[in-house]
Amino acid sequence: MKKNPYGLFGLRRLLPQLRSYRTPLVLMLLTSALGSIVDIGVPLFQRYALNHFVALGTLDSFPLFLILYLAVILGSAGLNYISCIYGMKIEVGVDMDLRNAAFSHLQTLSFSYYNQNSVGYIHARVMSDTSRIGELCSWTLLNAVWQGCYLIGAILVMLLTNARLALPVIAILPVTALIFSLFQRRLTQVNREIREVNSRITGNFNEGITGARTIKSLVIEDRMEKDFTADTEDMRRKSIRAARLRGLFSSTMHFASSMALALVLWKGGYIAASQIGTFSMFMSYAQGMMEPVRWIVDAVGGLITTQVNIERLCTLLDTKPEVLDRPEVLERYGDTFHPKRENWETLIGDIEFQDVSFRYPDGEETVLEHFSLKIPFGTCLAIVGETGAGKSTLANLICRFYEPTDGRVLIDGRDARERSQLWLHSSIGYVLQAPQLFSGTIRENLLYGNPEATPEQIDRALELVSARDFVDRLEQGLDTDVGEGGDLLSTGEKQLLCFARAILCDPRILILDEATASVDTITEQKIQSAIDTVIRGITSVVIAHRLSTVRNADWILHMEDGRIVEQGTHEQLMAARGGYWRLYTRQYEDEITLDALG
Ligand SMILES: Nc1ncnc2c1ncn2[C@@H]1O[C@H](COP(=O)(O)OP(=O)(O)O)[C@@H](O)[C@H]1O
Ligand SMILES: [Mg+2]
Known part of the structure; x- marks a missing residue:
């Protein structure tokens, strides 16, 4: 186990997040302490009633007794009620604040965090750790104070009486x-x-x-x-x-x-018979004192077990993103939540790898070594190669999801780190092999690409990727709910929408990482024809297994083990009769055989 820097009272780390609850917290503790003190008085009344009214057989001052007694039980009930209200407010408020803090921090974390931590783990941090902490700050604390006061008060009264x-x-x-x-x-x-x-x-x-x-x-x-x-x-x-x-x-x-x-x-x-009241009061306290003891033991146990939750949540909140914009960059370009778009240069789309070496933060081997490559603005670059050759890694570096271990990635001639991630990401369209939609309607999903897109732009994007037909066929058209993760649509349909979403942000750089690998041939053709239109005038990187997708590219890289083994146009590479030619002819023959069989 890694040693944790938060110690037993890691709660201190969270205090800034909980500062706004100071007043309700004080009020909750105050009312609960008062409620408990008032409650201690009840057996005293019992004692008085027995010693006075019963033992002496008189009813003088009985009305006053009754009024006081009523006042005490009402007061105790009222105070307990108020403290419970504050407790509830604190619980839900702390829950919400911590969840929001965790969620918005998660948005700033880099790709590598999500690679290293499972969804289940992150989910538990955001949901159950926060709720345990909320409970600790409210009910556990409230009970400990109530029962603690009751215990001390009862002991004092008992000592003083007998x-x-x-x-x-x-x-x-x-x-x-x-x-x-x-x-x-x-x-x-x-x-x-x-x-x-x-x-x-x-x-x-x-x-x-x-x-x-x-x-x-x-x-x-x-x-x-x-x-x-x-x-x-x-x-x-x-x-x-x-x-x-x-x-x-x-x-x-x-x-x-x-x-x-x-x-x-x-x-x-x-005890003398005249002290029968004292006797009965002691019986009440003696029996009533076990419950507080249990509660206090419970609270201590709760504090100890919640330490783990506190530590884990703090670790999440203190995880620094692997890719971080420098302070002066943030100053000029703004952060994710407050972008300063007025200071942003227009992205043109020149990409250059300068002597880049790269290893994944948790990876064993160096994926790229002294890798250099120029992708001039407007080029359509295709990358082919076996699984594990490093194609996706190149895409990740262009998007700055990771930063080079050594060397630089230049965008428009300047180191990508000199400008903000958001600036870059706003101009990149990225379509992956596994299409990812979010719950909501088709329209909402498309608007993630560009919240300001007009209905005409949405129409045009759907038209471009030939998704018009299938959307029109749906009963509710654009307002159809896609289900969790888009699961109510087929993979091909989801991919078309992902592509439309990428187009809507009007990207200057478009990256397609095996975008057509898991779709049927008809969808592939639709995407292919869309690619041909969309990439005009922008820089595009197309990673593909099927060579039919790459033959039209301006330039083709054939990669193996993080190195470029061949590059050139389709014609040049075919003429060279190297690895690319072998890949291509093999696939071509397969396709012909398939056609013949089909
Ligand atoms: N997130 C990651 N963490 C550690 N190693 C990785 C990660 N992603 C890829 N790799 C390693 O980097 C190498 C290149 O992978 P990748 O770029 O995904 O290849 P390709 O896209 O060409 O199939 C592989 O050896 C792979 O094991
Ligand atoms: Mg890949």
Whole structure:
């Protein structure tokens, strides 16, 4: 495990985020302390009633007693209510603020963060860690203060009324606290184990459903079923253990308060009959004191376990993006949330790699070594090569999703780091192999490309990628909901929309990374014809497996292991009869065979 710099009270790191809750926090603690102090008074009334009205058999001052008593119970209820309102406000507010902070910080993080951390991990940081912290700042704190005040107050009142009777009761408190904390530790552990099994079961269950087809085709239903049964059996055993532990815990709890009561009865034998009220008051306190002890032990346990959540959230909030704009760049170009577009130069589209070496932050090997390449403005550059040759890496570097380990990437003759990421990204269209849409309508998705696009521009973009037909065929046209991740559309349709979205931002540089690799031939043809139109007058980088897509490019790179092994136009490379020619003829023959078969 990595050592964490936040220590036990990592909460301090989060204080700036929580500053606006100072007033409600103080009010919550104040009302809860007051409510608890008022509550301590209730057994005092009981004592007075028994000692005075019952023992002496009079009813003088009874109306005053009644009024005071009512005032006390109403006051205690009112104060508790107010503190709960503040508690709730703090809980939801802290939740929201921390989630917003985490989410907006995630937007600034670079690609590499998402490579190194799974979606599940990030999701848990943003959702469950924040909610644990919110709970700690509100309910745990509120309860600890309420119960703490009650405990101290009750002890004081008991000591002041009858120290001899009070001491034995007080003496068993530490013992019960110890027993509780032992139980608590066991319970926390068992609960954690249950959570782990549970998430394993959910995961398997999800895979069982989403992968149903693969499971069937691999004929591994039997094994999946066995794994699943083993997990649920494990769950059953652990749940029973937890239930048994909880049962034992509450019996012990009961036993402890009965013990306290027994002590009072035993030691209280000598109290005179006229002191019957004191006796009864002690019984109330003795029984009522076990609950606060449990709560305080709980709160301490909560504070300890929430440390992990605090540390993890702090680690996320303190993760620095790998790619960071320099302060003077931010000063001039603005940041993601406050761009200063008035200072932005128009991007022309000259790209140059100058002696670039590159290794992924978590990678073992150097992917590019002393790599140099010029892509003049307006060129259509195609890159071909085996998987792992470094094609996508080149695209990542052009987009500045990563920065070179050595050397420079120049955009329009200037180091990309001299200008902001947003400036660059605003002029780049990027289409990947796996199309990515967001939940919402088709129109909303297209507007992500350019929020200011007019309906005419949207129409033209759809026209260009030949997506008009399929959108028109949908009942609600542009306002059709695409589902989570666009899953209500086919891959080909999604890809056409991604392409339209990329076109809408009117890019100066267009990058297509195997954009047609996972679509059918008809969609490929549509995209191909769109590419031919769109790339006129802009710089484009087309990474493709199918050579039919690259033969029209101005310049073709054939890469292997991060190096350029051949380059030239299609005709030149064919004439050279090298690797490109071999790739091309092989594919060409395959296509002809397929056609003949089809
Ligand atoms: N995010 C990453 N982290 C570490 N190594 C990576 C990452 N992406 C790619 N690589 C490595 O970089 C090399 C080039 O990969 P890539 O540029 O994706 O190749 P291509 O797109 O040509 O298939 C490969 O050896 C691959 O293992
Ligand atoms: Mg790739």
